[in-house]
Amino acid sequence: MIYSNYDFLLLLPPLIVWFYNLRGVFAQNLLLLTVSAVFLAWTNLWNLLPAVIVLAVGYLWFRLDARHRLGWRGAGLVIACLVLQLAYLKYRGFIAQTFGLLVPIPATLALLLPLGISFYTFEAISAIVDIQRRRRRVPAMRWALFIMFLPHLVAGPIVRWRQLSPQFASAKRFHWRNLSVGLHLFTVGFLKKLAADATGHIVDPTWAAPGQAKWSALLLALLGFSAQLYLDFSGYTDMGRGIARMLGYRLPLNFRAPFFASNPGDFYRRWHVSLSNWIRTFLYDTLAVAVSRRVRGRKWQNRALFAVILVVMALFGLWHGSAWHFVLFGVAQGFVIAGWAVVTKGRSPRSRLGWISSLLALQASWLFSLILFRGDSLPVIGQFLRGLGREGWSDPALRWSLVALAATILVQAVDYYVRRRPVARVLCALRGTALGTIAVAVVFAGALALKISLDAKRIANGGSGEPSRSFIYFRF
Amino acid sequence: MSGQRLTRLLLLGVATLLWFAIGGELLCRFEGGWRLDIATLTGRPAAPPDPNPALDSERALLASVTYQKGVDPAWFFLPPASIEKSASPMLRARTVANPDGQQQQNYLWNDALLSHPDASLVTLLRGLKIATLFAFPSFDGSIYPHYRLYPDNDYQPTPWITNHWGWLSPEVTVQKPPRTIRVGIVGDSTSHNRYGFYLQGFLDSWAHAHSLGIRFEVMNAARQGLGFEDEMVALKYELGPMGLDYVYEYFAPGFSASLPQMVAFATLPPGVEAGKPPLDRHPGLDAVRRVLDPLAPVSALARRIRDEIAHEAPDSSLYEPTKPLVRLHLPVSGDKVVIAEVVKDRYFWSLLVQLSHFKVIASGLNATPLVSTERLCVWDGMVLRNGSSRALYQMLNGPRFWPFSYADLRRMLAVHNGAISAWAAANGVAVVDIDGRLPRRPELYNDPYHDIAISQRLRAWLIFQAMVPQLEHDLANRLVPHDNAEKSGLHPYLDKPIEVLDRNQWLARAAEQSSAKGAAVSH
Numbered sequence: 001m002i003y004s005n006y007d008f009l010l011l012l013p014p015l016i017v018w019f020y021n022l023r024g025v026f027a028q029n030l031l032l033l034t035v036s037a038v039f040l041a042w043t044n045l046w047n048l049l050p051a052v053i054v055l056a057v058g059y060l061w062f063r064l065d066a067r068h069r070l071g072w073r074g075a076g077l078v079i080a081c082l083v084l085q086l087a088y089l090k091y092r093g094f095i096a097q098t099f100g101l102l103v104p105i106p107a108t109l110a111l112l113l114p115l116g117i118s119f120y121t122f123e124a125i126s127a128i129v130d131i132q133r134r135r136r137r138v139p140a141m142r143w144a145l146f147i148m149f150l151p152h153l154v155a156g157p158i159v160r161w162r163q164l165s166p167q168f169a170s171a172k173r174f175h176w177r178n179l180s181v182g183l184h185l186f187t188v189g190f191l192k193k194l195a196a197d198a199t200g201h202i203v204d205p206t207w208a209a210p211g212q213a214k215w216s217a218l219l220l221a222l223l224g225f226s227a228q229l230y231l232d233f234s235g236y237t238d239m240g241r242g243i244a245r246m247l248g249y250r251l252p253l254n255f256r257a258p259f260f261a262s263n264p265g266d267f268y269r270r271w272h273v274s275l276s277n278w279i280r281t282f283l284y285d286t287l288a289v290a291v292s293r294r295v296r297g298r299k300w301q302n303r304a305l306f307a308v309i310l311v312v313m314a315l316f317g318l319w320h321g322s323a324w325h326f327v328l329f330g331v332a333q334g335f336v337i338a339g340w341a342v343v344t345k346g347r348s349p350r351s352r353l354g355w356i357s358s359l360l361a362l363q364a365s366w367l368f369s370l371i372l373f374r375g376d377s378l379p380v381i382g383q384f385l386r387g388l389g390r391e392g393w394s395d396p397a398l399r400w401s402l403v404a405l406a407a408t409i410l411v412q413a414v415d416y417y418v419r420r421r422p423v424a425r426v427l428c429a430l431r432g433t434a435l436g437t438i439a440v441a442v443v444f445a446g447a448l449a450l451k452i453s454l455d456a457k458r459i460a461n462g463g464s465g466e467p468s469r470s471f472i473y474f475r476f
Numbered sequence: 477m478s479g480q481r482l483t484r485l486l487l488l489g490v491a492t493l494l495w496f497a498i499g500g501e502l503l504c505r506f507e508g509g510w511r512l513d514i515a516t517l518t519g520r521p522a523a524p525p526d527p528n529p530a531l532d533s534e535r536a537l538l539a540s541v542t543y544q545k546g547v548d549p550a551w552f553f554l555p556p557a558s559i560e561k562s563a564s565p566m567l568r569a570r571t572v573a574n575p576d577g578q579q580q581q582n583y584l585w586n587d588a589l590l591s592h593p594d595a596s597l598v599t600l601l602r603g604l605k606i607a608t609l610f611a612f613p614s615f616d617g618s619i620y621p622h623y624r625l626y627p628d629n630d631y632q633p634t635p636w637i638t639n640h641w642g643w644l645s646p647e648v649t650v651q652k653p654p655r656t657i658r659v660g661i662v663g664d665s666t667s668h669n670r671y672g673f674y675l676q677g678f679l680d681s682w683a684h685a686h687s688l689g690i691r692f693e694v695m696n697a698a699r700q701g702l703g704f705e706d707e708m709v710a711l712k713y714e715l716g717p718m719g720l721d722y723v724y725e726y727f728a729p730g731f732s733a734s735l736p737q738m739v740a741f742a743t744l745p746p747g748v749e750a751g752k753p754p755l756d757r758h759p760g761l762d763a764v765r766r767v768l769d770p771l772a773p774v775s776a777l778a779r780r781i782r783d784e785i786a787h788e789a790p791d792s793s794l795y796e797p798t799k800p801l802v803r804l805h806l807p808v809s810g811d812k813v814v815i816a817e818v819v820k821d822r823y824f825w826s827l828l829v830q831l832s833h834f835k836v837i838a839s840g841l842n843a844t845p846l847v848s849t850e851r852l853c854v855w856d857g858m859v860l861r862n863g864s865s866r867a868l869y870q871m872l873n874g875p876r877f878w879p880f881s882y883a884d885l886r887r888m889l890a891v892h893n894g895a896i897s898a899w900a901a902a903n904g905v906a907v908v909d910i911d912g913r914l915p916r917r918p919e920l921y922n923d924p925y926h927d928i929a930i931s932q933r934l935r936a937w938l939i940f941q942a943m944v945p946q947l948e949h950d951l952a953n954r955l956v957p958h959d960n961a962e963k964s965g966l967h968p969y970l971d972k973p974i975e976v977l978d979r980n981q982w983l984a985r986a987a988e989q990s991s992a993k994g995a996a997v998s999h
Contacts, residue, residue: 006507010499014492021488044793205535380539452506459509 001042003186003239004193009448011035012243019247020174028171029141032247036150040115050089050114054124055144057081062131062138075132079125086121089114094322116154118319120147122278127161129282134162142168151244155236157254157274164249172248179246180437186242187444192235192411194451199228199404207374210384218387222367224401225374227408230258233272257416259409262349262358264337267366275319284312310334320373325381329372336365497777504776516774534930540915541934544941551681552937556673557694559646563630563637571630573605578700579631581606583623584642584974588614590982598986601979609982611975615713621706624714625699626974636670641714641970644696645672652719652961655690657947660715660723660843662707663698666925667726672696674936682944688951698726704830712837713969719961720843722946724908724939725834730827730850730892732924737823738880741888743803753797753878761785792862794869799881806891813894815902824895831899842960844946846939847900849893849911853921856883864919871923908942910935 001007015035022028041048061078064070087095124147131138142165152159206213206221213221234255241251254273261267268276291304310331317330340362349355375381430436502512511518538552567582574581581604589597590611601609612624625631625642639647652658659679661672676694683690695718697710704727711723731737739750764785771778784792807818818824831847838845853868860869871877877885893911900907914920920931927935950956962968 006503010496010503014495017488018492021485210539383539456506459507 001039003236003243004190004451007042008039016179016246020172023171025169025171026141029145029168032150033141033145033148036145036148036153039150040148040153043115047115050085050117051120051148053085054082054120055147058124058128058147059138059140059143061128062143065132066137072132075128078128082121082124086117090117091318091322094318094324098324119152119154119156119158122158122275123147126158126278126282127165130161149244149249151240151247151249152251155233155240156272157237157240157252158278159251159274163252167249175248176437177432178248180432180440182242182244182246183437183444184242184431184440185238185245187440187447189235189238189240189242190444191447192231192238194447195404195407196228196231196235199224199231199401202400202404203228207376207380207384210375210380210387213387214391215388218384220399220401222370222374223405226367226370227401227404229370229373230255230408230412231404257412259363259412260359260416261362262355263344264333264340264362264365267362268337275316279312279316283315284308287312306338309338313337317373323377325372325375325378328381329369332365332369332372336362336369500777501775504780508776508780510776517772517776517779537915537917537930537934538937541913541938542941543913544944546686547682547941547944548685551678551685552933554677554681556670557646557676557680558673559637559639561628561637561647564626564628567626567629570606577604579629580604580623582610582626582629584610584612584626585623586614586619586621587611587975588617589619589622590977592619593986593989595990598983598990602983604979606979609977609979611977613972613975615709615969618705618709620709621699621702621714623699636673641967643714644668644670644698645694646676648693648695648718649965650717650962650967651965652957652959653691655957657690657692657721657957658719658961659692659694659943660711660718660720661694661696661698661725662711662715662723663726664702664707665698665700666927667696667698668700669932670929671932671936671939674933675940678936678940679943679947682940682947690951690957695720704833708833708837711834712841716841717962717967717969719958720838720841721950721956721958722846722943723838723841723843724846724848726848726910727827727830727850727896731823731888732852732877732885735876738877738885738888740823741804741806742880742884743805744879745800745802748800748802748879751875751878753874794860794862794865796858796882797873800879802879802881802884804884804887806888808891808894813891813898815895815898818891818895818898824891827892827895828899831896832903835903835905842958844906844950846906846908846942846946847896848908848939849896850889851911851914851927852885852889853918853924853927854882854885854889855916856881856886858882858918860918865921868918868921868923877924906942906946908939910938913938 001011015031019028019031022031037048040051057078061070061074065074127143127146145168146161146165149164152164203221203224206217207225210218210221237251237254241253244251252274256270256273258267258270261270268280287308288305291308292301295301295304311334313330313334314327315330317326317328317333320326320329344358349358371381371384375384431440504510505512505517508517509519534552535549538549542549570581571579580600590609593601610626625638625644627638627640627642629638629642630636631638631644636644639645648658657679659675661667661675672694676692679692679694683692695715697714698707702710707725711725715723731741735751744750765782768778768782768785772782807821807824808814815828819828834847835845854872860866862869872882872885880888889911897907897909899905914927914931914934919928920934921927947956
């Protein structure tokens with residue numbers, strides 16, 4: 001089940017109605033927890049197992065720590081357990097291929113990549129660190145909901161304990177404004193997902209066999225995939241934020257017009273913000289501080305920090321998937337970040353031309369890294385790179401990927417400029433009114449009708465009844 | 477809780493149930509392709525077929541199996557070699573009368589076999605609705621090959637017509653045209669398909685692209701149910717006079733054809749009997765099914781729930797059931813096989829003897845042999861989709877393989893294929909690594925042995941790529957084409973008239989023989 005599936009669209013209205021009809025925080029939280037568990041187990045019951053292990057291990061540690069003061073060593077042990085589970089379920093194939101280390105696994109789990117495991121493992125780690133620092137009592141229900149909260153369960157945003165857990169402390173009361181704003185966010189995400197699926201249909205054949213495509217087709221497929229990735233992932237988080245808001249919760253922004261970033265640091269403050277923050281806080285800062293303490297001399301410290309960036313970004317790449325091409329993607333981005341800092345010496349562009357140049361250079365490096373990201377294997381990546389030198393014009397269908405990219409930039413441009421206060425104030429005021437709600441509802445109904453007509457056509461042509469593609473980020 | 481609130485929650489509960497029931501029904505009807513405006517489940521009219529079916533998935537598969545330099549993937553999509561002729565009406569009438577079965581009504585039986593039939597053959601022929609049997613004179617007095625395919629027969633459901641010697645190939649003459657390289661294929665049902673046509677197309681495209689001035693003729697003499705002896709006699713007497721330059725043999729299904737052979741590699745736990753899986757029924761689920769069955773004709777939701785419970789929905793996942801722990805004792809572990817170690821085992825000794833025999837016969841015909849690793853569609857941890865792989869699942873977890881797990885079968889196959897590769901390396905024979913290179917996609921298979929059309933084509937693509945280096949070497953050294961075809965222009969074994977026997981007379985004679993044999997045994 002995914003947010004844009006009919007199954008979920010059928011589930012959402014009763015969930016909202018029941019949620020606000022239950023009295024008391026416990027009943028509301030229990031309902032949310034139950035629906036979240038059903039959501040996770042919908043495609044495969046075994047998806048629940050690793051999540052339950054994370055919940056149980058984490059909660060057991062909180063109880064033991066409260067009684068015996070186990071301290072940071074205990075927390076480290078628990079974090080190691082969580083990382084081991086993640087490595088076992090997600091990276092055992094990669095470990096077997098790379099190191100020849102075959103790890104036995106039951107047949108039922110062998111092909112299972114538990115849904116959202118990377119996200120909730122990272123959330124659990126951050127929560128354990130936060131709780132250890134602040135020495136707070138952790139109620140079981142709040143801990144369970146923090147991990148299993150439906151709107152961020154399988155693809156983020158990766159929230160911190162202090163951001164989300166206080167919201168589970170009190171019962172939610174119905175407000176039209178929450179419903180209206182939530183529906184607005186959900187509709188925006190829904191439209192993005194429709195566009196991402198359409199773009200995927202256009203570019204996927206070229207990515208499947210890049211060895212036969214001409215350079216123009218490959219370039220368009222690359223641009224199209226860049227748009228698809230943004231639409232897909234930001235669409236998912238928009239929908240998640242919308243669902244949360246309809247229920248009276250708030251999740252942080254995860255994308256802030258990343259294509260308008262003018263340097264890599266800025267890019268990662270705009271792209272998958274919650275993961276970037278997590279990586280910076282828990283990996284980069286820790287390693288950078290450790291390195292700075294041990295290495296003497298400015299020159300050597302800079303070199304060591306350069307190495308830290310590469311290592312952290314390689315792990316960032318590996319987080320996306322258990323294959324070497326993801327590691328290469330991360331390393332390539334690491335080189336971009338470090339190289340950018342060396343070339344610009346940390347200075348921002350002063351003129352408009354300079355800003356546009358850096359924006360284009362950054363996007364070019366991002367597109368190159370996406371070849372490493374999207375290519376299914378190193379041979380496919382090699383075929384893609386070689387194909388960029390192959391002469392010839394593209395399939396006309398692929399030109400739609402340019403349209404998708406233009407639409408993506410337009411969406412981000414609106415997002416970018418709407419944040420300027422006068423416009424933002426008007427829009428925020430408008431979407432909370434009855435008129436704004438009706439307008440959003442009409443747009444959503446139109447988008448749903450479009451989806452139904454597309455699916456009906458596909459089913460009539462003998463296609464599967466699966467209404468939507470999975471979100472790309474579900475794989476991670 | 478106040479009465480008013482309780483009433484409100486009850487009403488809400490009823491409304492929720494109605495919402496899910498009506499919404500679920502509409503959704504299941506929509507996704508299942510049923511009409512929404514008629515109560516009983518009626519399929520929506522299908523859209524006309526797409527005139528340009530997408531080749532996306534084929535392109536992806538092709539990309540994963542293309543490895544040879546100088547090979548253009550575009551050739552994969554060119555039309556294969558073809559045979560232009562119409563099927564014999566007389567044979568078609570016999571097929572119409574016997575719609576079930578594997579076209580045995582039109583087999584040409586070896587007359588030596590018909591003279592000494594076993595009980596299974598008598599049973600088979602007694603069950604057919606035919607007045608006559610076709611027979612050919614045995615090539616060497618033996619009962620091998622048991623049968624040939626009748627010329628000009630339409631072997632449905634795959635639309636092909638056998639050539640005038642009963643092969644699955646374009647028409648060829650005994651006399652070898654100039655600058656023609658001939659490739660023979662021998663095998664069983666796993667080769668009884670169209671891949672020879674594709675192989676010829678790929679080879680011709682390659683020769684044309686490199687302006688070699690040569691052409692290819694691929695002759696596929698494979699047929700269902702043949703054993704090794706059948707195949708070798710067919711190679712020697714049917715294909716031999718054609719002047720082969722290369723001959724390819726696919727040795728499937730090897731060890732996995734026989735459960736006793738697999739059991740010989742293993743120690744089963746006490747109480748476990750090979751070939752007898754436990755019944756996989758759950759009384760609770762059966763009760764739910766009984767409730768839902770009457771609703772299924774009118775409710776898509778009930779149908780979907782029932783199918784999900786029984787794992788019969790098209791997208792249900794089929795996991796390997798729990799199996800008893802079997803201890804395998806293979807001569808080696810893994811696929812790095814040393815011949816001296818495996819040859820001590822009876823099965824592997826027999827396999828290596830067969831490979832050597834094949835090489836000797838091929839060499840005797842002045843043809844270069846090619847062998848292949850074997851593909852059994854099974855992998856450790858394999859999860860199947862009900863819609864595409866139900867038959868595969870039932871076979872792998874049914875009596876044929878019980879109690880061997882997917883992992884056990886893979887381990888046995890690894891040693892089997894390792895032995896073939898080791899033998900090929902020691903004997904300088906090219907090996908086509910079908911198992912190593914074909915995509916590990918269960919939906920490409922009908923059962924563990926037999927692949928679907930696209931997979932057969934991919935197999936031809938792999939054989940073609942494996943042949944390219946050998947061809948380049950042989951052409952550069954002017955080693956092919958050979959001038960080794962029968963000079964008379966007549967096939968010494970196949971150009972003989974087909975004998976037609978009265979089936980009832982033959983059955984009566986077989987019964988007499990059987991009773992005489994029984995009397996001799998009792999004395």
